[in-house]
Amino acid sequence: MSGARRSSVAGDALAQIGACGLFLLQILAAVPGSLRHFRETVRQVWFVGAMSLVIIMTCGLFVGMVLGLQLYYVLSIFGGTAALGTVVSLSLYRELGPVVTALLFAGRAGTSMTAEIGLMRATDQLSAMEMMAVDPLAYVVAPRFLAGLVALPLLTCVFNALGIFGAHLVGVSWLGLDNGMFWSNMTASVDVWKDVINGVWKSVAFGGVVALIAVFQGYTAPPTSEGVAYATTRTVVSSSIVVLALDFVMTAFLM
Amino acid sequence: MPELLATPPAAAIDHHVEVRGLATVLGGKTIFDGVDIDIPRGQVTAIMGPSGCGKTTLLRHLTGQRRPDAGSIRVDGHEVPRLSRQALFELREKIGYLFQNSALLTDFSVFENVAFPLRQHLRLPEALVRNIVLTKLQAVGLRGAAALMPDELSGGMARRVALARAIIRDPALILYDEPFVGLDPVALNQIVKLIRTLKNTLGLTSILVAHEFSAVSRVADHVYLLAGGKIVAHGTPAELARGDSPWTRQFFGGEADGPVPFHYPARDYAADLGFPVAGRP
Numbered sequence: 001m002s003g004a005r006r007s008s009v010a011g012d013a014l015a016q017i018g019a020c021g022l023f024l025l026q027i028l029a030a031v032p033g034s035l036r037h038f039r040e041t042v043r044q045v046w047f048v049g050a051m052s053l054v055i056i057m058t059c060g061l062f063v064g065m066v067l068g069l070q071l072y073y074v075l076s077i078f079g080g081t082a083a084l085g086t087v088v089s090l091s092l093y094r095e096l097g098p099v100v101t102a103l104l105f106a107g108r109a110g111t112s113m114t115a116e117i118g119l120m121r122a123t124d125q126l127s128a129m130e131m132m133a134v135d136p137l138a139y140v141v142a143p144r145f146l147a148g149l150v151a152l153p154l155l156t157c158v159f160n161a162l163g164i165f166g167a168h169l170v171g172v173s174w175l176g177l178d179n180g181m182f183w184s185n186m187t188a189s190v191d192v193w194k195d196v197i198n199g200v201w202k203s204v205a206f207g208g209v210v211a212l213i214a215v216f217q218g219y220t221a222p223p224t225s226e227g228v229a230y231a232t233t234r235t236v237v238s239s240s241i242v243v244l245a246l247d248f249v250m251t252a253f254l255m
Numbered sequence: 256m257p258e259l260l261a262t263p264p265a266a267a268i269d270h271h272v273e274v275r276g277l278a279t280v281l282g283g284k285t286i287f288d289g290v291d292i293d294i295p296r297g298q299v300t301a302i303m304g305p306s307g308c309g310k311t312t313l314l315r316h317l318t319g320q321r322r323p324d325a326g327s328i329r330v331d332g333h334e335v336p337r338l339s340r341q342a343l344f345e346l347r348e349k350i351g352y353l354f355q356n357s358a359l360l361t362d363f364s365v366f367e368n369v370a371f372p373l374r375q376h377l378r379l380p381e382a383l384v385r386n387i388v389l390t391k392l393q394a395v396g397l398r399g400a401a402a403l404m405p406d407e408l409s410g411g412m413a414r415r416v417a418l419a420r421a422i423i424r425d426p427a428l429i430l431y432d433e434p435f436v437g438l439d440p441v442a443l444n445q446i447v448k449l450i451r452t453l454k455n456t457l458g459l460t461s462i463l464v465a466h467e468f469s470a471v472s473r474v475a476d477h478v479y480l481l482a483g484g485k486i487v488a489h490g491t492p493a494e495l496a497r498g499d500s501p502w503t504r505q506f507f508g509g510e511a512d513g514p515v516p517f518h519y520p521a522r523d524y525a526a527d528l529g530f531p532v533a534g535r536p
Binding site: 123125127128129132133135139 | 318320344345347348350352354355356360375376
């Protein structure tokens with residue numbers, strides 16, 4: 001890759017980040033107006049939240065079961081299988097819950113937000129709203145952004161619960177760990193503020209970031225089938241990178 | 256008293272829309288180069304011209320969706336390019352806009368699409384909303400289709416629903432972007448009839464962007480012919496049909512070649528095919 005090409009790619013990426021930041025300010029300015037469309041926000045929470053429950057619950061269950069198996073194997077080497085509940089719950093609350101849910105959310109809800117807004121642009125529905133004196137930022141974009149902010153922490157809680165249930169299923173029901181030990185070690189070691197709430201903060205941040213990237217990509221997608229397809233791909237790729245990078249930064253600050 | 260019989264000065268004619276010295280360059284291409292247009296209140300004015308001459312861009316300028324590079328656009332006395340977003344939205348509440356592809360909201364039924372502007376701007380009792388929506392749907396002949404979804408409509412029906420939505424708040428000005436494109440003769444006649452009825456019964460000022468001279472001549476009071484970034488002809492449909500300028504002859508006589516070239520600009524044909532060209536080795 002030549003120097004000029006590399007600098008133009010870096011320049012494009014920086015321009016995108018700048019444009020995305022400005023778009024966030026526009027969304028925040030439109031939030032008071034979007035409160036007039038409160039029902040639309042509730043509808044979006046239902047659409048990106050409730051409609052994502054099946055995939056989040058299924059994945060949460062399997063992630064918990066895999067964690068249970070892997071950690072049981074590792075802990076048994078040191079004779080520490082009693083700590084299975086503690087290790088599983090700490091991994092889920094602090095890292096895996098927020099991160100995996102955000103990645104799944106980007107694939108399930110982020111892509112549909114991008115495609116929907118992109119197609120609304122391509123079929124002039126956003127222009128029609130503008131012409132009916134309805135601000136698309138307040139009616140279409142801000143409710144989806146707020147929905148991401150609300151739905152992802154809730155989905156993360158569901159993911160964590162199902163993950164712990166999966167680990168319990170493997171560790172206690174299948175491999176024969178003591179039920180009381182599983183729960184009592186967990187409750188003794190997990191701190192609500194340091195572990196659970198920090199995880200929730202992470203998921204709020206991830207929800208905002210994924211929803212922002214999704215609506216930005218949809219709103220700025222070229223009004224062609226290729227443009228919408230490309231924007232949808234960019235939503236998943238950018239969201240995944242930003243979520244993982246932000247996770248590192250937040251972990252460093254919240255430790 | 257001959258003074259009383261004198262025709263009023265031009266300034267006294269009530270123009271709903273006035274465009275002066277409009278200039279726009281898009282992607283390096285000059286779209287408008289000093290365009291002046293007057294739209295008389297309560298009449299149907301058609302803007303015609305070859306594809307890509309900027310007809311839809313003109314409508315976007317009139318409604319503030321795109322700012323021109325230079326020139327003045329006054330709609331109902333408001334200088335559109337200088338309006339704030341809030342003022343623009345207030346102006347748009349008095350304007351109906353029929354999109355070329357209807358632009359119905361695909362999540363909503365026909366009824367909810369037509370009710371959308373009412374629900375967004377006014378807090379009316381549900382019974383009143385229902386009555387207003389059904390009245391407008393009845394006017395476009397689609398009261399029976401109120402429960403259908405947009406993807407269940409034909410192109411002509413979708414455009415009539417979009418028309419019902421455009422007039423739901425009784426605008427003073429309505430803009431039609433290519434309302435006849437892609438319609439069968441029956442649907443086309445229905446739209447022509449609706450445009451005429453709206454003008455006659457509600458006294459709407461209408462701006463119609465279209466290609467189809469036969470349809471336009473049945474509804475328009477005035478026609479502007481736009482080509483090469485300028486207004487090349489202006490008059491009543493009958494005057495333009497009789498006009499003998501090369502533009503009107505080509506556009507209304509249906510000639511394939513003329514001032515609007517048949518061929519897109521290209522390099523020499525023989526050279527493109529690889530034949531030797533005189534004067535070159």
